[in-house]
Each structure stands twice: as C-alpha cells, then as structure tokens.
Amino acid sequence: MVKQGSDKNENVIYGEWHVRYKYSVGKVAGKFFDGLKQKKILATYCDKCKLSFLPPRAYCERSFEPCSGWIEAGLEGVIEAATIVTAEFENLPKPPYAIAYVRLDGVSTAMINFVRGLDLSDVKSAAERLEPGTRVRVEFKDNPEGRITDFHYVLPTP
Amino acid sequence: MPKNRVAVIGVGETVFKNNIVDKTYVELAQQAAKAALDDAGLTPDDIDAVVFSMAPTQFMGVNDVDKWAVDLVWASGKPFMRVHTGGATGGSALHAGYAHVASGMYRTVLVVGADRVTETPDAQHVLNLIWDLFYEHDFALNTVTMTALATQRYMHRYGTTEEQFARVVVRSRKNALKNPYAHLKGNITVDDVMKSPRMSWPYKLFDICPRSAGAAAVVLANEEVTKSHCSRPAFINGIGGRTSTVFMGDRVGPFADAELSDEAEFVSAGKEAYAQSGITNPMKEIQVVELYDPFSSTQFPQLESLGFCERGQAQNLSDEGAFEMGALLSVNPSGGTLCSNPIGVTGLVRVADAALQVMGKAGEGQVAGVQNALSTAIGGSVQFVNCTILGADYI
Numbered sequence: 318m319v320k321q322g323s324d325k326n327e328n329v330i331y332g333e334w335h336v337r338y339k340y341s342v343g344k345v346a347g348k349f350f351d352g353l354k355q356k357k358i359l360a361t362y363c364d365k366c367k368l369s370f371l372p373p374r375a376y377c378e379r380s381f382e383p384c385s386g387w388i389e390a391g392l393e394g395v396i397e398a399a400t401i402v403t404a405e406f407e408n409l410p411k412p413p414y415a416i417a418y419v420r421l422d423g424v425s426t427a428m429i430n431f432v433r434g435l436d437l438s439d440v441k442s443a444a445e446r447l448e449p450g451t452r453v454r455v456e457f458k459d460n461p462e463g464r465i466t467d468f469h470y471v472l473p474t475p
Numbered sequence: 476m477p478k479n480r481v482a483v484i485g486v487g488e489t490v491f492k493n494n495i496v497d498k499t500y501v502e503l504a505q506q507a508a509k510a511a512l513d514d515a516g517l518t519p520d521d522i523d524a525v526v527f528s529m530a531p532t533q534f535m536g537v538n539d540v541d542k543w544a545v546d547l548v549w550a551s552g553k554p555f556m557r558v559h560t561g562g563a564t565g566g567s568a569l570h571a572g573y574a575h576v577a578s579g580m581y582r583t584v585l586v587v588g589a590d591r592v593t594e595t596p597d598a599q600h601v602l603n604l605i606w607d608l609f610y611e612h613d614f615a616l617n618t619v620t621m622t623a624l625a626t627q628r629y630m631h632r633y634g635t636t637e638e639q640f641a642r643v644v645v646r647s648r649k650n651a652l653k654n655p656y657a658h659l660k661g662n663i664t665v666d667d668v669m670k671s672p673r674m675s676w677p678y679k680l681f682d683i684c685p686r687s688a689g690a691a692a693v694v695l696a697n698e699e700v701t702k703s704h705c706s707r708p709a710f711i712n713g714i715g716g717r718t719s720t721v722f723m724g725d726r727v728g729p730f731a732d733a734e735l736s737d738e739a740e741f742v743s744a745g746k747e748a749y750a751q752s753g754i755t756n757p758m759k760e761i762q763v764v765e766l767y768d769p770f771s772s773t774q775f776p777q778l779e780s781l782g783f784c785e786r787g788q789a790q791n792l793s794d795e796g797a798f799e800m801g802a803l804l805s806v807n808p809s810g811g812t813l814c815s816n817p818i819g820v821t822g823l824v825r826v827a828d829a830a831l832q833v834m835g836k837a838g839e840g841q842v843a844g845v846q847n848a849l850s851t852a853i854g855g856s857v858q859f860v861n862c863t864i865l866g867a868d869y870i
Binding site for chain 2 (some may be wrong): 334
C-alpha cells in the first residue's frame, strides 16, 4: 500500500508494507514446542556423528542422515557468546537486555535466549559476568505456551 | 579450473552517502553502469550478459527491484540474473560474472547493483526478519547484535581490548579521507570511538558502519577483449566461497566445524583462492586487502583466517602500524565497509576498490607497487563468505 504525500524539504513519496503470514511448524519443531509446554527442552541426536542438536533438526547436517532420535537437554549449561544491548532498534525490545548463546548440558550446539535477572546498569561489569564459560540455568515461565519465549537463562544465585 | 582467463577492465562507483535525493534507485545503478562501461571503453552493445547485485530489497522498498533495473542497466535483450547472498552479495555477483566469462559462455559481463539502506527507518527491523520465527527471531538478533556476540567471544579467546578495535576505526576513517566516494571520513581519535554511545557490548556507535546509498559496477572480459581494450587490467586469478549453517550456535563450542568468532569459513575459501592464484605467502605476496568490515571487529579474524598472521596476532600487528597504507599490508585503503555500506553492492565495492589498486587508478589513495590485491565479502548470519584475488599479471 502506498500513501502519497510530500515532505516539507524533500520531494518524496511515502510507503508502508503490511504483509501477514501463517508459518507451518512441522513435525520436528512441533515436538520441540510440545516439550516446552511440559518444561522440557528436547534435542535431536545423530548416533553416527555423536552430535546432538538444538534447535532440533530432522537431519544431521554432518552425516546427512536422518537424526536417530530425541534426548532431553539439561536445564543448565554454559555461555558460549553473549552481549548486552543498550541501543534501541526499531521493532525490537526496549533496552537494556542481555542475550546469549548457551550450550545446554548434553547438547553439542548452543541456542540463543535472553539472560534475565542481571543488573545491567553498568554495562562493562555486567558483561564481565557473561563471559564465555559462565554457567547458567534455564528458567521456565509458569504457564508455557509452546513457544521459544517460554524460557530464558539466568545466572546461578550467588 | 577456468577455461578462459578473466579480467576486470572497467570500474564504476557513485559517491556513497546517507541519501542521494536527485536520483531514483535505478538511476543510481545506471550511473555506476555507465561509469564502468566508459572506464572500459565499451558501449552497452558490447556487453554479452548482466549480473545484478542486490541483497534484501526491503531497505529500498520495491519488491525484487532487479526487474525495474533491467532497462536502465541495458540488460534488455540479454541474459540477466540477480544474485543475493545478503552482505556477501557483491562478491557472489562478481563470482557469477567471473564464471560466465571463465566458462567461455560470454566474452563480456557487466556486474552492477545499487542500494539505498536509508530509504526506510526500519533497517534493523528488516535485518531481524532474516531469522526464523521458531527459534531465533524473538531474541533481537540483527547485524549489530549478532556480530557483537561473535566479537565478545573473540575478545574472550584472544584478549582483545575495545581500544584495539577503536584503532581500526581511526585508521579506516583516516584512509577514507583519500577516497572521494567514501561516506564517513575524518581524523578521529581512539578516545572519540570510546566515548561514542554504547550500542551492544562491546560496540559503540563508531565501531559500526553507516547505512549508505550508492551504486557500483565492474566490467569483466575475456582475454581477447581485455587485450584490445585495456592496457592495465586487474586479472581475476583466484576466487573462493564457502557457506555455513544459519545457526550461529552450531559454530561455537567444542563441536563446531568452523568457529564463528574466527570467521573460520575463510580458511578454506582463502586456501582455494590462493591455490588458483599461486599465492603461498599472503603477507609477502599481497600488498592490498579490501576486507568486508562493517564492524571494527571484522578485520582481525578475517586476516587470521586468510593466513596473513597467526590467530590472535592481527590486533598486535594493527597496534604496531603494520596495516597502515603502504606499511606491511595496506588494509582497506578505501576506508572499507566501516566508512561506506550500501549493503547490496558492498562486496562489489570491495572488488572494485581492490581492482582500482591493481589498475593504478586509486587516485590519492593509491598504494605503490600493487601486484596482488584481495577482496572479501560476508553475508547472512556470518554464513556466506567469499574472496577474490586480483593480480597485475595473469597466473
């Protein structure tokens, strides 16, 4: 849809896009989201490569064979990469917030989520608490809905 | 191996800036196409095929804009294709054009594109939409935050400081003073970078490239056309490209097959390009690199993965001045992506600026005695990488 108009100083035409979607979840993600409703994080694994995947995959991307089955990931893990966002980006959460790739116990790959409950007022000292290698645990919402936002990471209570 | 030799015989760039209001998107692309054709001494009729370099079109706001550009870049009646690998697009488009000439299919190919990243105020929202809705989209990933994550990991592995990244910005802006096309330029200090607003740890505003509008084009030709039209071409002696999973979480930790923070896909891409071009010691044999570096932290891992130095050493060489213009290795004499980032053509600008150095046409920013130059591009979730080796002589 294009709305015509003009800016005071520039000769421009204004436009906006509004597009709606319905994304099919499929079997693999469907099983993962069902697991979240029970406060479980389910990963797929490949017997041949001895690798386990989060997010779960139908196929092992190393052996190119179907994954052998499912395992329940540990609800604790280790930070592999983290950042603290202090800038406001269009259509993204209001800063500040922390995000991290965390490799959960028993899983070969890391999955991103928010790290909550950390004082972010001093960015540099907060960043020091999110160094790769730091252990974190998963905290679920009280009433999970089967979405990736059902959980987040928290630092262990000192 | 290629059947035919390929050279860059013409280069065209527009100025890169926040916005260019006196032209539409397609007129910008045309301006670069005309400049490249003029530089090559060719007319549109001399071009056999056109490759269009364009990444997401949501920035400039016309869906699949390549169709609008066809007539203006003189592709009507010719084979035409658009190439899109995110930020790596310009490098991938160049490789597609190269393959067309190297295969013997066409004598000449025009590779051209344009971008206008500031046409929308929602650029980082658009970039967030490249992640899947199931697992990653909700966590505020965009180009800034995704590379901040990799940079935090790089700093942890190699002990890099924020000041060491700031020195890259200072050098880039200084180099850009000699590039009439560059968007950001000037004499700034490490302190200026450190005092700029914090964005996403460890990035401050000055660690991050601008959103630019502008266009670029190169003319590629086979040996016969090159001989008759160009006395000092830039020969494409090697190309390498690698692709990796969208999931950055697969590329961290002990089970990763290519380490995210090292941009490790460049190891095998570089080896392939070096083997084609007969380069065994990059630091000795290559004089100029034009690296795809939208962030202050993007240069070091690339230089290490491409074999210019050991892991963790690029920061020390940078501190010692080894990457200044005319020093051990001239890194981004144009000012690089940190100073101008028209995303859909940035990889092509890297090739164009590297070619200008080999052709002796880089003006005030010319480095003396350039025998070999290397350009790179990176796209997606740091998942598409490619590199190109340009030489003063055929290998």
